[in-house]
Amino acid sequence: MDLGASAATTPPPATGPGAAGPPAIEVRGMHKSFGETRALRGVDFTAFSGEIHAIVGENGSGKSTMAKIISGIFGPDSGTARIFGEEIGNPIEASRAGVATVFQEVLVAETATVAENVFMGMRSEKGTRRSRSWKRERAGELMSDLVGHEIDPDEIVEDLPLAVRQWVTIARAIAREPRVVVFDESTAALDLDGAARLYAEMQRLRDGGACVLVVTHRIAELTSFADRATVLRDGKTVGVVEGAEITLDRLLEMMSGVAPSEDAVRAPAARAVERSAPVLTASAVQVQPAFAPSDLELYPGEIIGFAGLDGQGQSEFIQALTGVAPFASGSVQVHGDTEEPRSIHTLEDAIGARALYISGDRRREGIFTNLSIFENFAMPIYKDEQDFGIIRRRSIMNKFREQSERLSLRAGASTNLITSLSGGNQQKVIIGRVLAQNPRVVALNDPARGVDIRTKRELYQQLDTLAASGAGVVYLSTEIDELVGLCHRVAVFRDGALFTWLEGEQITSDRILGAMFGHLETDFQIEEIMESTHAAEN
Amino acid sequence: MQQKTKFTRFTERSGYAGSAWLLMVVLLIIAGVRAPYLFTGSGIGGFIVNTTPLILVAMAMTVTALVGSNVDLSAGALMIFVNVSLVKFLFDQSIGAPWIVVLLAIGIGVAVQVIQVVIMTVVRIEPIIVTLAAFLALSGLNLVILSRPQGRAPNWLGAWGAGRDIFGPMTLLVIVVIVAWFLFTRTGLFTRIKLVGANERTAFVSGVPVFRTRLVAHVISGVLIGLAGLAYTGFIASGNPTQSATYTLAAVTALVLGGTSLAGGAGGMLGTVPGAIAVSLISFTLSTFPLGLLASFVTQFAYGLILVLALTLGVLVRGIVVRKKRSAVA
Numbered sequence: 001m002d003l004g005a006s007a008a009t010t011p012p013p014a015t016g017p018g019a020a021g022p023p024a025i026e027v028r029g030m031h032k033s034f035g036e037t038r039a040l041r042g043v044d045f046t047a048f049s050g051e052i053h054a055i056v057g058e059n060g061s062g063k064s065t066m067a068k069i070i071s072g073i074f075g076p077d078s079g080t081a082r083i084f085g086e087e088i089g090n091p092i093e094a095s096r097a098g099v100a101t102v103f104q105e106v107l108v109a110e111t112a113t114v115a116e117n118v119f120m121g122m123r124s125e126k127g128t129r130r131s132r133s134w135k136r137e138r139a140g141e142l143m144s145d146l147v148g149h150e151i152d153p154d155e156i157v158e159d160l161p162l163a164v165r166q167w168v169t170i171a172r173a174i175a176r177e178p179r180v181v182v183f184d185e186s187t188a189a190l191d192l193d194g195a196a197r198l199y200a201e202m203q204r205l206r207d208g209g210a211c212v213l214v215v216t217h218r219i220a221e222l223t224s225f226a227d228r229a230t231v232l233r234d235g236k237t238v239g240v241v242e243g244a245e246i247t248l249d250r251l252l253e254m255m256s257g258v259a260p261s262e263d264a265v266r267a268p269a270a271r272a273v274e275r276s277a278p279v280l281t282a283s284a285v286q287v288q289p290a291f292a293p294s295d296l297e298l299y300p301g302e303i304i305g306f307a308g309l310d311g312q313g314q315s316e317f318i319q320a321l322t323g324v325a326p327f328a329s330g331s332v333q334v335h336g337d338t339e340e341p342r343s344i345h346t347l348e349d350a351i352g353a354r355a356l357y358i359s360g361d362r363r364r365e366g367i368f369t370n371l372s373i374f375e376n377f378a379m380p381i382y383k384d385e386q387d388f389g390i391i392r393r394r395s396i397m398n399k400f401r402e403q404s405e406r407l408s409l410r411a412g413a414s415t416n417l418i419t420s421l422s423g424g425n426q427q428k429v430i431i432g433r434v435l436a437q438n439p440r441v442v443a444l445n446d447p448a449r450g451v452d453i454r455t456k457r458e459l460y461q462q463l464d465t466l467a468a469s470g471a472g473v474v475y476l477s478t479e480i481d482e483l484v485g486l487c488h489r490v491a492v493f494r495d496g497a498l499f500t501w502l503e504g505e506q507i508t509s510d511r512i513l514g515a516m517f518g519h520l521e522t523d524f525q526i527e528e529i530m531e532s533t534h535a536a537e538n
Numbered sequence: 539m540q541q542k543t544k545f546t547r548f549t550e551r552s553g554y555a556g557s558a559w560l561l562m563v564v565l566l567i568i569a570g571v572r573a574p575y576l577f578t579g580s581g582i583g584g585f586i587v588n589t590t591p592l593i594l595v596a597m598a599m600t601v602t603a604l605v606g607s608n609v610d611l612s613a614g615a616l617m618i619f620v621n622v623s624l625v626k627f628l629f630d631q632s633i634g635a636p637w638i639v640v641l642l643a644i645g646i647g648v649a650v651q652v653i654q655v656v657i658m659t660v661v662r663i664e665p666i667i668v669t670l671a672a673f674l675a676l677s678g679l680n681l682v683i684l685s686r687p688q689g690r691a692p693n694w695l696g697a698w699g700a701g702r703d704i705f706g707p708m709t710l711l712v713i714v715v716i717v718a719w720f721l722f723t724r725t726g727l728f729t730r731i732k733l734v735g736a737n738e739r740t741a742f743v744s745g746v747p748v749f750r751t752r753l754v755a756h757v758i759s760g761v762l763i764g765l766a767g768l769a770y771t772g773f774i775a776s777g778n779p780t781q782s783a784t785y786t787l788a789a790v791t792a793l794v795l796g797g798t799s800l801a802g803g804a805g806g807m808l809g810t811v812p813g814a815i816a817v818s819l820i821s822f823t824l825s826t827f828p829l830g831l832l833a834s835f836v837t838q839f840a841y842g843l844i845l846v847l848a849l850t851l852g853v854l855v856r857g858i859v860v861r862k863k864r865s866a867v868a
Contacts, residue, residue, distance in 0.1 A: 073743055095745035107743060109736030111804040112729075120733050121744035132724075154547055172744060 022085035024049045024180050024211030025070060030079035032065055039065040041235040043079070047228075049179065052202055052212040054222050054246075057232035058255050058452040064104055066232070067184040067215045070094070071101040083180060095121065098179030100172070102186040105363070106165045108157045115139035115153035118171045142171045148197065162189045162361070163310045170198065174205070181205055184215040188449050191310035191478050192513065199225050217452045219251045220481060231255055256454065267485040268464035269507070273301045278335060279472040280321065280355065280441045285330030287316035291496030293330055296321075298441065298472040303463060305483035306476035307512050308493030315445060317493065318476050322357035322443045323350030334440060351380075356439045358430055360446035366430045367418050374400055374414040377433045384437075403432030407462060424455030431462065442466065443474040448482060460486050480512045492516055553859070554797030555809035557852040561795065561844065562812040565819035572826040580702050583709070587701035587773050589818040590708045591617060594715065594766035595785055596792035596814040597807055598759040602651075603793060605755035606735035606802030607658060607665040612650070612672035613763055614786030618779060619676045620646050620767025625689035625777030634692030640768065647764030648757050650676075655756035659749050673786060680779040689777040698772030708769060715765065719807050722758075731755050736803025791841050792817045795848055820844060 023046045030043040040062045047053035055063045068074050069081050072094035080087060083097040094101075108117050118139040119130075130138075136153045143151035146167045157165055166189035173181055183202065187195040195218075202212050203225060216222055222229065228242045231254040238254050279300045284293035291313055298304055308314040319325035321332055323344045332344040334353035342353040350356070359365035368376055378385075378396045385392045400414060407428040411421055418426055427447060434442060442463075448456045463486070467473050477483055483490050490502040492515035500515050514520070575581045595613050602610045620643050628639060654672055658665050690696070698707045722728050730751045734741045742748050771777070796813030798805025821837045829836050 071743065091743050091745045092747060101743070103743065107737065107740035109733045109740050109803060111736045111799065112733055116729055116733060121730075121741060121746040123745070154551075156550075 022082065023047065024084060025053075025213065026080075026082045026085075027066070027070075028080050030066070030069065030081060031077045032062075032069065032074060033077055039235055040069075040076075040079075043232060043235065043237050045230040045237055045240065047180075047211050047213055047230075049211045050206055050209050051227040052206050052214060052225060054226040054229040055213065055215045055232060056217065056219050056222065056229055056251055056255060058217065058454060061232040061255070062235040063215045063217075063232050064184055067101065067103075067182050067213070070180075070182055070213070071099055071103075091121075095123075095176070098176075099182065100174070100176045100178035100180070101182040102169050102173045102184065104185040104188060106162065106169060106189055108165050108168050110158040111156065113154050113156060114143060114151060114160075114168055117157055117168050118142065118153075118175050120172060122172075122176055138175065139171065142175060143167060146171055146174075146197065146201065148193075161311055163191065163194060166190060167194075170201070174201070178205075178210060180211045180213065182213045182215065185217070186214075187216070187218060187221070191308075192480060192516070193309055195221065218479070219255075219453075220248055222246070223248055223251070233257060252453070268303055268460060268467065269485055269488055269504075271301070271464065271468060273299055273488055275299045275302075279470075280332070280334050281341075282317075282321060282332045283330055285317065285320055285332060286328045287313050287320055287325075287496060289328045291328075294498035296491065296498070298474060300470045300472055301467050302489070303467050303473040303475055303487050305487030305490040305507075306474060306493065307480060307483060307490055307516060308499075309516050310478070312493040312499075312516075313496035314476055314491075314493035316496075317498070318443045318445050318474055319357065320344075321350075321474060322355050322441070323347040324357045336440070353441075354437060354439050355441035355443070356434045356437060358434055358442065358444045358447050360444075360449035362423065362426055362430065367426055369417075369419050371418060372415045373411055373418050373421065373429055376418045377403070377414075377429050377436075380433055381436055399436045400432070403436055404428075406435070407432050408458060422452075424451040427451055427455070427459070431459065435462070435466065439466075439471055441472045441474070443476075445476050446478050447475075448477065448479070456482070480509050480516075483507065483512060484509055494518060552808055553856070554799075554805050555812065556797070556855065557848045558796045558809045558813040558816060561848050562816040562819065565816050565823060569819050569823045569826075572823055576822070579704055582704045583701035583706055585701075585818070585822065586704070586712065587699055587706065587708045588822075589815060590712050591766045591770040591773060592785065592788055592792065592818055593712060593811055593814040594762050594769060596789040596796070596810045596817075597715065597719070598647075598762035598766065599789050599793045600796070600798050600805065600807060600810045601731070601755050601759045601762065602665075603798050603800055604735045604802060604805065605731045605752050606738055607655070607669075607752065607756070608802070609666065609669070609790055609793065609800050610759065611666065611669040611786055611790075612654065612676060613669075613759075613789055614784065615673045615676035615680065615782035616647060616650050616763050617766045617770055617785055618680050618782045619650070619683075620764055621771045621774075622680050622684040622777045622779050624767070624771050625691075626683050629689055629691060629777075634694070636694060639692070639695065643768040643771075644761050644764035647762070647767065648760035651756040651760030651763070652753065655752055659752055673782065677782040680782060684777045684779040687774075687776060687778040687780065691771050691775045695768070695772045696775035698769070699775050708772065711765065711769060715762070716807065716811065723806070727751075727754060732803050734802075787838070788817050788841070789814070791845055794845060797852065816844075817841065 025047040027043055027045050030040050032040040043062065043066060055066060057063045065074065069076055072088040072091045075089065083094065083099055086097055088094045088097060109120065115136045119135050140151060140153040143153065147164055151164065157168060166186070170186060187198055190198060202214065206212050214222065214226065223246050226246055228240060229246050229251065230240050231238050231251060233255060241250060278297040280298040282294065282296040284295065286293050294317060306314040306318055316325055320327035323346050333341040334344060334355050335341045342349060344350045344353060344355060363369065368379065377400050381396055381399065382391055385396050404411065409428045409432065410425055418429060448459060463473050463475070475487060484507055487507060490507050490512055492499050492502065492512060500520060502511055502515065569576050576585060595617050599610045599613050623646055624639060624643060628634065628642065650672065654668050657663055657668050700706065701708065730746050733746060734748055734751045738748060792814035793810055795816060796805065796809030798809060820840050824833060824837050824840060
């Protein structure tokens with residue numbers, strides 16, 4: 001590549017190893033341990049300005065640790081991480097070097113406003129100090145652009161839905177006009193449409209000359225827009241792929257170290273379901289008075305998928321089914337084999353009827369972060385495992401062993417903190433404790449959020465086994481692809497109510513996506529829908 | 539989503555202070571009925587002199603609560619520490635020059651608060667444990683320095699306690715501090731204090747200098763406690779080592795009544811100041827009843843009862859507002 005001479009007349013080529021100046025990110029021989037856990041054991045990679053560079057790997061491969069080192073949150077044990085040639089010691093230095101990071105956890109100051117959150121920690125050079133009203137206006141613009149509808153910059157972040165809070169953290173990064181942007185699993189809280197908008201934003205940042213580093217395990221989406229990908233496995237770099245080489249199979253193979261085999265994915269949806277006596281019925285349920293009523297019948301052995309754009313009522317509905325959230329009107333009933341059907345109004349009703357809820361928002365609704373793995377498992381089980389008020393510890397321990405074997409839980413001592421586990425293994429503990437209660441109905445609210453592909457497949461197997469034994473499963477996902485092959489029927493939600501059902505052959509990504517946008521026909525292209533919605537927003 | 543008017547915005551953001559204002563007004567009416575002389579020049583002047591130390595201590599607690607250092611249990615003891623130190627080390631040595639007195643008062647307040655914040659952030663001990671330890675240590679130390687109420691403040695400071703008019707030096711002090719605070723809330727530094735208090739980790743990863751921000755908050759708190767000690771010395775015109783717990787508890791009551799979150803990041807002086815006035819009015823009103831020796835017990839009982847009632851009311855009102863908001867959205 002021609003250097004120097006051409007750089008004087010034309011802008012220097014932004015991509016490729018020949019670009020002028022030091023690379024945006026240069027990581028060499030990176031090692032990092034947390035106590036016993038060796039998160040990074042020799043990571044090397046280089047990312048340049050003007051490219052979207054993906055760091056991929058299974059959970060526990062060390063990719064989030066890498067993102068945090070680049071952002072100055074952790075210092076390395078050995079090795080170097082340089083941003084434009086300079087080493088980074090803390091978040092303030094990282095910010096000065098032009099790094100802005102969107103973290104996996106939705107990090108917001110809950111009691112502060114949107115504008116305060118967006119401009120948090122941003123220091124302005126002398127002479128460019130911005131007034132408060134300028135910041136409010138800019139935050140409002142930025143957020144409205146990103147979210148797709150108007151967001152009040154004075155709104156307290158606590159009052160906003162999770163997806164909008166995630167956009168706040170994204171706006172915080174973009175407001176800094178960064179030279180290096182790190183997205184660490186940033187699509188986790190976003191729905192499909194939101195993720196598409198974020199990818200467009202990433203491309204805009206790249207075209208503006210920034211280095212965009214994407215840390216993700218959502219590799220299916222990645223293949224379409226990443227320029228290069230560095231693959232990590234067990235804390236080491238296993239390879240770099242570029243351009244057209246970035247394919248799902250290739251990445252999966254590199255991530256897991258084994259070639260993907262077709263028989264690994266057995267489709268639960270292929271198992272036939274006899275629809276005679278439902279295990280759960282919902283009739284004329286309105287999650288809020290203003291929304292249309294929805295009906296649902298769930299049969300033993302069936303897996304029903306819930307889909308919809310963010311905030312279309314599917315999340316409220318799945319919570320209503322299990323008494324987690326109240327609903328405005330209608331009735332939900334769980335039917336036993338012999339006894340009378342039980343109405344579900346409260347969480348207590350639901351637990352009594354063994355209709356159990358699993359949240360994908362593990363940190364807020366799933367785990368007790370300061371308790372051990374075993375205590376987290378035993379939490380809902382204690383009350384049924386007592387002799388005269390004394391807990392039957394051994395019996396619970398046996399259940400724990402049984403479930404952890406069944407779910408192939410990868411954990412150290414059961415007395416370790418739950419937070420010592422990866423996200424996928426935390427979710428297994430939660431699922432294990434639900435399975436240990438012999439559920440009749442299990443409602444999962446986006447359980448695979450932040451979980452790697454291997455753990456996901458294990459989860460599907462478990463749900464299939466559970467359903468085959470006569471339970472009903474409701475599975476809400478923000479990733480459409482998850483529902484295909486898993487669900488017997490898919491309920492698509494729009495405007496706070498059930499919009500349409502898809503069944504059997506109809507369950508394809510395209511059909512679900514179309515229905516989410518209100519299309520019932522099959523003859524359309526996803527790109528068209530995406531374009532038309534973007535045009536409508538702009 | 540439509541833009542909200544300035545008024546709804548204000549009521550939303552200041553809603554936390556509602557209970558305190560309401561309670562203050564109710565108590566003002568009751569106190570006025572029980573003792574009409576409260577609303578005379580000297581009545582108001584005397585009340586202000588009486589209440590200023592509490593207002594300042596409660597304000598100091600608000601700053602540290604905002605930055606996420608939880609409830610500062612040491613504040614009352616530190617104010618008394620300033621008081622007895624002034625008496626023992628200055629007045630008993632016949633030193634009374636205003637600048638030395640003010641400097642020492644503020645210096646002691648700031649020094650103790652800085653030591654505490656360093657222990658919280660560098661040694662990483664829970665704030666509430668640090669301030670509890672400081673409360674115990676200072677309460678004891680106060681009695682070592684001055685074994686019983688004694689000493690005499692210099693005339694200029696003693697005159698602060700006269701409170702014959704509405705506009706005395708004490709009134710001026712309170713107004714200056716409150717105005718300075720509201721100017722301060724318009725700075726980026728104040729926003730950082732709130733952000734660190736709301737979520738320290740988020741603030742850290744976003745590049746907010748967390749230690750420096752907490753240090754500043756505690757320095758401001760130290761200045762306020764120094765001024766409170768000064769005001770208290772003026773009020774009683776002497777030294778009194780026995781009031782550490784009384785002031786700490788009264789100030790915590792004022793803080794909580796004022797709606798400031800003990801978890802950090804939310805609340806402010808708009809609630810604390812009427813909260814402190816309300817607390818002071820409770821004991822004022824009770825003093826109009828012939829309770830004799832029971833007075834101090836009844837006062838504490840009333841603090842507790844009113845605190846629970848006011849907060850319950852606040853929660854109920856907020857519940858109604860939220861429900862209204864929800865149905866408005868739907």
